[in-house]
Amino acid sequence: MKGQKGKGQKYFTPALLRRENCINTLKQCPINQWLHINEFIRLMIANKDFLPITQEPSFLYIGDQHYGEIYDGEFLVTAYMRCLLMEYFFTLGLIDIAYCHPTESTDNYFSSENYWDLDCLSRYDGLAYLRLTPLGAYVLKIKDSYIQTKKVSQTNLEFVGRHNIQFKQPPSVNEKIFLTNYAEEKKQNLWVLSSDKILSYLENGGDLNELQSFLKNRDTQPYFSNSIESFFKTMESNKSAVNNKGDFKLVTCQSKEVATNIASAPKLKNWCQQVSDTQLIYPKDKHNQFRILIHQLNYGMPI
Known part of the structure; x- marks a missing residue:
């Protein structure tokens, strides 16, 4: 699914609100009873919790930006909910799932456009059934208590x-x-x-x-x-011995003299560091500023 970081980024609905809508629908599910994913989606629609993922799905596309343009908002909600259910609720033990290989899924929402030739959209296509667990009912405040009935196996x-x-x-x-x-x-x-x-x-x-x-x-x-x-x-x-402080650029100077002059310049020395005789590093986000300042030192850097 491409285009999520492009123009369409500002049209996405709040992720927190989508999760809350999913929770509202889960609260309506029977405890310990299997429910097909399509039934879950229909229940979501009936509860008026079927929230669009984006207000402008046409900014998103699959494969080719022109021929893979997406217009089906319902398809996006189904794809997103499968992912949310598996990655969030299932991993916490709030639901059980029945899963098949994604290519064996009977759903064909991902082939609604003739331009898409996909066996499956993602691994989440394999989610076929789900059921709310007693733990899930307790966490979602449907039940007032929870007693773990399964004995936890402990092998010496x-x-x-x-x-x-x-x-x-x-x-x-x-x-x-x-x-x-x-x-x-x-x-x-x-x-x-x-x-x-x-x-x-x-x-x-x-x-x-x-x-x-x-x-x-x-x-x-x-x-x-x-x-x-x-x-x-x-x-x-x-576990925290090394901390990422951002991306840096590494440049090689023509000579040791050039590298030393740049690294010791008053406006550069606080964030530009000489790491060898001829090499310098500086924060990537200061690239344009670095170029301007070395111009003031009469040094050029080919693009």
Whole structure:
């Protein structure tokens, strides 16, 4: 779906309002009963919660900007709601979903124009059915209480070697899914903690306490070893070791003298830095200002 950052950007309806409308419709769904996605959309229309994604869908297009222009606002709402339901409500456990391969979906909303020749629009096309869970009913304040009826599986484990996790028996599917955020499976029942995976998860807002609680609840030993404790402290300490301060441009000067003169100029030295004999870096958003100031030093920079 292209054109979202072009002229059509200002015509999008508020994302928060779209989410609230979806919540209003979910509140009307029967608890623990499967509902086809088309029925959900019809329920949304009946509740007058069918909010257009954009006031001007023609600014959006698929493939070619001219031949792929979009005019069907209802198609956009259906596509967006599938994504919202899967990425937001399903991942929180508020709904269950029945999913098929996107190319096997019976929906043909994405082929309403002859110019589109697509097997599917996105992976979300595979969302066929959904059902509101008891947890979802509680979170959405339909029910006053929630009691977890399923027993959480906990497979005993122990640490072997440096960062290896050995399960006493095959872990459950949920345990495997959880561990994939933090570890690699080396062979059956044996996993190894991965600093790359852990840091990637922490960089995106993950919490190391979740992993530590998971392991402590299953570890046959009462305490972590010193090496494991040290590993966790290092991960927690280093998760923000490097911070992105924006994009920079790297330029190469004709000589060391030119680079030094530019880097030491009064109007440049606070944000232009010499990184080698002939190379400079400066913030990308100051590119035009950089060019003007080096002109004042009688230096040119070919476009």
